[in-house]
Amino acid sequence: MPLEMPDPDADDSPRLRSPRFGGERFDAPEGPWWRPSSTVGRVFLGVGILAILGGCIAGGLALKTFLGRDSRFRIAGASNIEATGLTQVSRAEVLPVFGEDIGRNIFFVPLAERRKQLEAIPWVERATVMRLLPDQIRVSLVERQPVAFVRQGQQIGLVDADGVLLTMPAAMMAQHHYSFPVVTGVDPSDALTVRRTKMAVYGRLLGELDANNQHLSEQISEIDLTDPQDARVLLPEQGMDILGHFGDDRFLDRYQRYKAHIAEWRAQYPKLAAVDLRYDSQVVLEMTQGTNAVQAQVNGDSLKDGKAGGEEKPAATGTADAPPAAKPAATKPVASAKPVKASAPQPSAKRPAVKQPAVKKVAASKAKKPKAKAEPVEALAARQRKAREHAAKEKAAHEKAAKEKKHPAPQHASLTVKKAKPSPSNRPASAVAEGQ
Numbered sequence: 001m002p003l004e005m006p007d008p009d010a011d012d013s014p015r016l017r018s019p020r021f022g023g024e025r026f027d028a029p030e031g032p033w034w035r036p037s038s039t040v041g042r043v044f045l046g047v048g049i050l051a052i053l054g055g056c057i058a059g060g061l062a063l064k065t066f067l068g069r070d071s072r073f074r075i076a077g078a079s080n081i082e083a084t085g086l087t088q089v090s091r092a093e094v095l096p097v098f099g100e101d102i103g104r105n106i107f108f109v110p111l112a113e114r115r116k117q118l119e120a121i122p123w124v125e126r127a128t129v130m131r132l133l134p135d136q137i138r139v140s141l142v143e144r145q146p147v148a149f150v151r152q153g154q155q156i157g158l159v160d161a162d163g164v165l166l167t168m169p170a171a172m173m174a175q176h177h178y179s180f181p182v183v184t185g186v187d188p189s190d191a192l193t194v195r196r197t198k199m200a201v202y203g204r205l206l207g208e209l210d211a212n213n214q215h216l217s218e219q220i221s222e223i224d225l226t227d228p229q230d231a232r233v234l235l236p237e238q239g240m241d242i243l244g245h246f247g248d249d250r251f252l253d254r255y256q257r258y259k260a261h262i263a264e265w266r267a268q269y270p271k272l273a274a275v276d277l278r279y280d281s282q283v284v285l286e287m288t289q290g291t292n293a294v295q296a297q298v299n300g301d302s303l304k305d306g307k308a309g310g311e312e313k314p315a316a317t318g319t320a321d322a323p324p325a326a327k328p329a330a331t332k333p334v335a336s337a338k339p340v341k342a343s344a345p346q347p348s349a350k351r352p353a354v355k356q357p358a359v360k361k362v363a364a365s366k367a368k369k370p371k372a373k374a375e376p377v378e379a380l381a382a383r384q385r386k387a388r389e390h391a392a393k394e395k396a397a398h399e400k401a402a403k404e405k406k407h408p409a410p411q412h413a414s415l416t417v418k419k420a421k422p423s424p425s426n427r428p429a430s431a432v433a434e435g436q
Contacts, residue, residue, distance in 0.1 A: 072134045073106050082132075085141035088123045088168070094139060106131050122166055148183040148202060148223075159186055161203055163195025181206075181217065185226035198225040201248055205231055208252040216255060230278070237262060243274040243286075254278075 036042050067073055075081070075098075083094045097117045101109050111129045118127035118139065126142040146158035146166055158166040158178070165188055183202060186195050202225060209216035221241065222234035231251070233244045235258070242262065246254050254277040265285055266272055274286035 067105070067107055075101055075104055075106055075109070075135055075137065077102060080135050081137045081139065083139040083141065085143065088143050088166075089121060089141060093121055094118065094141075098137065101137070106133070106135055106137070109137065122164060125160075146178065146180070147199070147206075148180045149178070150183050150186050152188065156182070159183060159195075159199065161199055163192055163197075163199045165195075179218070181220045182222045184222065184224045198228050201225060201228050201231055204249075205233075205246065205251045209255060211252065216252075237266065242272065245274070245276040245278055247278040257283075 034045065036045060078095050078098075081095065081098050083091055086094070097114055098109075101114075109131070111131070115127050115129045118124055118129070118141065123143050124141055125144045128140040130138045130140075132138050144160040144162075144164060144166060146168075147161050148159050150157050150159040150165060152165075156170075158168055158173075158180075160166060163186065165186070183199075186198055202223060205223070206217045209220075219235065220233055221236055224232040224234075226232075229248045231246045231248060233246050234241050235244055236242075244254075244258055258275060258277055261283075262275070265275070269285060269287060271288045272285055273288045276284040276286070
């Protein structure tokens with residue numbers, strides 16, 4: 001019997017078998033059942049798949065018709081709507097949202113739309129709406145928590161951390177015993193993002209002041225958030241309120257600096273109205289209406305008005321209101337200039353022209369001297385002119401008389417040369433003050 005050995009050079013094509021050995025003419029390759037090799041198998045497989053899909057669709061439609069028309073799945077009334085988490089929101093505010101769902105099949109209630117409508121209620125922060133078979137709707141609410149009182153004109157309301165304005169009757173506020181600072185500058189006309197930004201500054205301010213259970217925010221009465229970059233805090237101090245400019249960061253550091261020096265500032269400036277703490281090396285103290293602002297410098301832990309480390313106080317940077325006009329300070333004569341009566345000139349001597357010496361300005365302030373102080377100087381100059389004219393006439397008359405007597409003319413040059421100039425000490429005090 002011949003043996004059949006596999007040929008390594010042969011291909012993998014099916015081999016022919018001899019019919020005499022009872023084998024098939026060809027060895028057909030086997031495949032998975034879902035990939036039949038014959039055309040008939042493929043047809044039967046497609047028909048089976050279509051039948052299964054048709055049955056599923058028909059069953060789904062039948063189930064939908066059953067659920068939609070069966071009265072057991074209809075919401076009979078408001079009693080079928082259950083609401084939890086109601087504190088400030090009443091059930092009467094929730095039920096109108098589901099008003100058109102009464103009598104409707106529970107499967108036809110648009111839950112996403114109802115959730116948005118519930119969150120549109122001011123006091124509702126988040127809402128969850130669920131179906132409970134066969135005919136119940138469950139609503140779960142998370143209400144907003146107020147963090148501050150907000151003043152709008154003469155009305156006092158509440159506001160949460162997101163800047164949402166909340167209303168509540170005054171009697172209910174008293175029942176809750178709320179203890180918040182009053183916030184201003186949060187206007188209903190502002191966009192919600194703007195109000196949220198302002199309340200974020202408020203949250204950081206209270207967070208820093210109340211850190212480590214210090215509860216320093218209890219000493220704040222009002223916060224103005226009109227400018228989010230400058231939180232203006234109203235602090236009560238012994239019967240009066242001081243306005244502090246705290247900026248938008250480092251609130252605790254600025255508050256501690258304020259408390260460390262407010263007693264000193266008030267003792268030195270009884271009309272203190274505001275303190276600007278936004279600068280690291282100095283503060284600006286603003287007075288009440290009609291007074292000037294004062295700039296102070298910080299030197300280490302000590303804070304002195306106008307001087308720090310022996311330096312002179314710089315000029316004020318601003319004022320609470322326009323300062324009144326400075327009053328001219330009274331000028332005083334120089335101490336060495338004592339008032340002395342002017343001596344009358346000699347009749348026969350030629351009086352030299354009086355040269356006014358340079359006089360330094362002496363004043364207690366930079367204010368200009370009134371013009372009334374210059375009148376004595378003008379009177380003295382007039383008297384000096386008259387004296388010079390009189391001396392000239394006397395000289396001319398003396399020379400004429402000498403010529404008539406045929407005597408040589410007297411030497412008047414010695415009188416002119418030897419005549420001492422008037423010293424500033426011999427002049428009146430009014431002349432010393434000339435030019436002031």
